[in-house]
Amino acid sequence: MPAVIHLLLRRLGISFVVLIGVSMLIFAIARVIPGDPARIALGPNATTEQIAKLRTAMHLDESLPVQYGHFIADVSRGDLGISLYTNRPVTKDIAQFLPATLELVLLAGLIMIAVGLPLGMLAARYRERWPDHLIRVLALLTVSAPGFVWAVILMLLFAFYLPLFPIAGRITDSFEITRVTGFLTVDTLLAGNLEAFVDVIHHLILPAIALSLSGIGQAARLTRANMVETYKKPYIEMAQAYGFFPSKIARSYAFKPSLIPSLTIIGLDFAAMLGNAFLVEAVFAWPGLSRYGVAVILRKDLNAIMGTVLIIAITFLIVNIIVDMMIAFLNPRIRHSARGSA
């Protein structure tokens, strides 16, 4: 499919330009810091010589463009520097904590799509009737509170009052799983330990729901709005005149064209989840990027802060490329076009 490949290359090009911009933005934020990063890194007891030495090592005495050049050169070699908090390379720290966050965000994203889209479809099919009103109010309610409020409420209801789910953590301590990918759902299966796998899923459910709630509301609202527009099209009227079942019309004629605009926003919601994961992880003591992120921020650990934000931005760009590719596959106008002008 040359059109799709053309589109992929175009998107990769744009993403690359955006990524350069993101690196400049992150660099600019890091240089906003009042005070001397070297002094902050070494603490109040450091001698002048020590600070001067670290300043040279961090290239702090050179001009900003030169400093940025060093930053980019390091990043492109996969070197994000040493974290002052853990005394390890930032890349190692992120590799350790990112899988836990991604596991949570991926499940939350799946829940968002699996629940949000059907809810929006249902609301649109029964538009201006009671299922629609109910779903719209519920959807608006879910987007009206930050993730940590839902996390606290869900935890209180379904971990304390009704002890259906574990209170915190990723896995019961008694299981010992060798780390291969860092994704515990994968690692437990690789170890052939089905009991541990069930335990991991059990731990995942409540935080994932808390994280997905506002996304569900967004997805449902958007799908409904797009479908209601589609329902006004003449071909729907024709399908109705042919006497097709309303459920068939909803699925095949109203939903499909509405899915494409919804997908773009779903990509954005996924990005929001990467941020909101910070809040949900804090409540459920989830050993993901959040605990690390907040810890390094409180210590003004510049390398680690820059590295974490950069990795999150890259993850987000990748997700958006995937979403755009899905749209290209779903949209026959792009799929079949000779030049891929979209």
Next chain:
Amino acid sequence: MIRALRILAANPMSLIGLLLVSIIILAATFAPLLAPYPTHNGAIVDFAYANKAPNARNWMGTDLVGRDIFSRILYAFRISLTLGVVVLAIAAPVGTAIGLLAGYVGGWVGAVLMRIVDVFLSIPPLVLAIAMMGVLEPTLTNAMLAVTVMWWPWYARLVYSIARAEREEGYVLAAEVMGAGTPHIAFREILPNCLPAIVTKMTLDMGFVIIIASSLSFLGLGVQPPTPDLGSMVAEGARYLPDSWWLTVFPGLAILVAVFGFNLLGDGLREILEVDE
């Protein structure tokens, strides 16, 4: 105006939204008069009443040092609303101006501006604010700054897309033919047609700014104690679940009610002003 009132009356949910928003604004404005314990706004301790469940004296209970939670929530609304108003008062005009410029003038200026907007939008909003608070001191002013920096691009993109569409409309061409200058066309001709969308977005965004700001303070990166803030109140109480549930549940519900009010009102406005989603 009459049409607007009729739509509002026919839509009970937006009326509820208007009611909630009015109550929150009044509660925040008159917090010193309404709060049963106005001094509990600061660093005061009253250990005789520490960590009490809701009762006749303290309707929403007291926190770990004996401060009345209801009073603190009223004061926290002041912080949230002030932050929201300041952020939007800066972000919306800045974003609008940039969006108009990029959308109407277009060309390479527009392309460069919108790529800059793309860069800001490609970092999850909360993460960008967290990163900025990571290098700044956690104060109310800095929290406002961080949230404003991440907020203007959304207005730039919204106005850009409208301005791009309006640029081809007859009334813009007419103004151009009559020799109107760029500022006149951008601000006097195109801007009025962007206003309904901007006003709707600002109403909905009040809710989102409250969410982001409370999220920052929940992580310990926003307004610092003893200043009451809904996010930090939830964070403080979360360690004492489930026994001292009132420490987290009431501030959490306060966020929910306030944001829900702005969202209901914003949805109603969207219908009245006929703005597309």
